[in-house]
Amino acid sequence: MRAQDLLKPRPEGLYCPPGDFYIDPVGQVSRALVTHGHSDHARAGHAAVLATRETLDIMALRYGGDFAGTTQAASFGEEINVNGVRVVFHPAGHVLGSAQIAVTYNGLCIVASGDYKRAPDPTCAAFEPIKCDVFITEATFGLPVFRHPKGLDEIGRLLRSATQFPERAHVVGAYALGKAQRVMRLIRDTGYERPIYIHGALATITEYYRSQDIDLGRIEPATVEKGSKGDFAGAIIIGPPTAFADRWARRFPDPISCFASGWMRIRQRAKQGGVELPLIISDHADWDELTETIKETGAAEIWVTHGREEALVRWCELEGIAARPLHLVGYEDEGD
Numbered sequence: 038m039r040a041q042d043l044l045k046p047r048p049e050g051l052y053c054p055p056g057d058f059y060i061d062p063v064g065q066v067s068r069a070l071v072t073h074g075h076s077d078h079a080r081a082g083h084a085a086v087l088a089t090r091e092t093l094d095i096m097a098l099r100y101g102g103d104f105a106g107t108t109q110a111a112s113f114g115e116e117i118n119v120n121g122v123r124v125v126f127h128p129a130g131h132v133l134g135s136a137q138i139a140v141t142y143n144g145l146c147i148v149a150s151g152d153y154k155r156a157p158d159p160t161c162a163a164f165e166p167i168k169c170d171v172f173i174t175e176a177t178f179g180l181p182v183f184r185h186p187k188g189l190d191e192i193g194r195l196l197r198s199a200t201q202f203p204e205r206a207h208v209v210g211a212y213a214l215g216k217a218q219r220v221m222r223l224i225r226d227t228g229y230e231r232p233i234y235i236h237g238a239l240a241t242i243t244e245y246y247r248s249q250d251i252d253l254g255r256i257e258p259a260t261v262e263k264g265s266k267g268d269f270a271g272a273i274i275i276g277p278p279t280a281f282a283d284r285w286a287r288r289f290p291d292p293i294s295c296f297a298s299g300w301m302r303i304r305q306r307a308k309q310g311g312v313e314l315p316l317i318i319s320d321h322a323d324w325d326e327l328t329e330t331i332k333e334t335g336a337a338e339i340w341v342t343h344g345r346e347e348a349l350v351r352w353c354e355l356e357g358i359a360a361r362p363l364h365l366v367g368y369e370d371e372g373d
């Protein structure tokens with residue numbers, strides 16, 4: 038069997054003809070296997086969804102309990118038969134519940150990794166390299182210029198700034214699923230014990246993380262109704278990136294605008310977004326993680342998707358590994 042007969046791109050997403058299912062479909066389908074809860078991968082309206090318990094919970098929190106006709110929870114490492122195709126979910130280290138999906142049929146194994154990272158992150162299960170024939174990798178940061186620094190070093194810069202400017206608030210932009218909670222956990226890992234304040238848009242997912250025994254310390258709503266502006270002097274406040282465009286951020290004392298994203302490596306991008314303190318914290322693999330992971334899977338063939346496909350395909354070819362871009366459309370990751 039050829040690999041492209043086991044998984045092939047269709048307008049609705051990556052399709053498995055023998056198993057009659059899609060992985061992370063962008064269109065509504067009869068059977069979807071979902072790698073993680075980010076909105077470009079996990080969409081509402083499928084007849085049946087197979088995903089980890091956490092991803093199903095996150096989808097229900099975001100879309101309502103009736104987001105799919107039926108749901109089935111997959112545990113990491115559990116072998117599941119879908120119309121004769123063997124499917125196993127493995128941790129991807131991207132956000133809580135995120136999974137790679139190994140699809141095996143007639144002795145051929147393809148691993149669709151979804152989004153992943155290798156940097157340590159106590160808010161989700163760590164990525165596990167899986168031996169396979171074909172590895173499908175993302176390439177969000179698939180250029181050698183992207184080398185993410187240590188998350189704790191970036192948080193150290195934030196906390197030093199907070200010490201240096203005790204009268205000002207530090208408002209950190211971070212995506213609601215994964216990034217925001219990782220930033221909270223990183224702040225706690227430095228020993229910071231003051232409350233961390235959050236925008237209401239982060240409350241539901243943050244509460245869910247805490248319900249899954251992820252210790253984020255004292256988290257309080259960033260509301261000024263009861264107190265005064267000055268109450269937030271020296272405070273660290275986390276909000277979704279969109280909150281900076283509206284009046285929300287201006288309610289805090291002389292706020293310093295921070296943004297936690299892998300894209301903050303590009304100074305121009307930080308400047309354009311009015312970010313004073315860019316924090317290079319990513320939920321995606323950087324160049325070194327991508328190339329190391331490709332080698333670790335031992336795959337003879339690499340399919341590259343959503344991101345800088347060309348550079349990674351070229352790198353594979355120079356390494357003597359067959360590679361091609363997948364050209365899937367519809368993935369603009371909400372977490373970066």
Ligand SMILES: [Zn+2]
Binds near residue numbers: 075131370
């Ligand atoms: Zn994602």
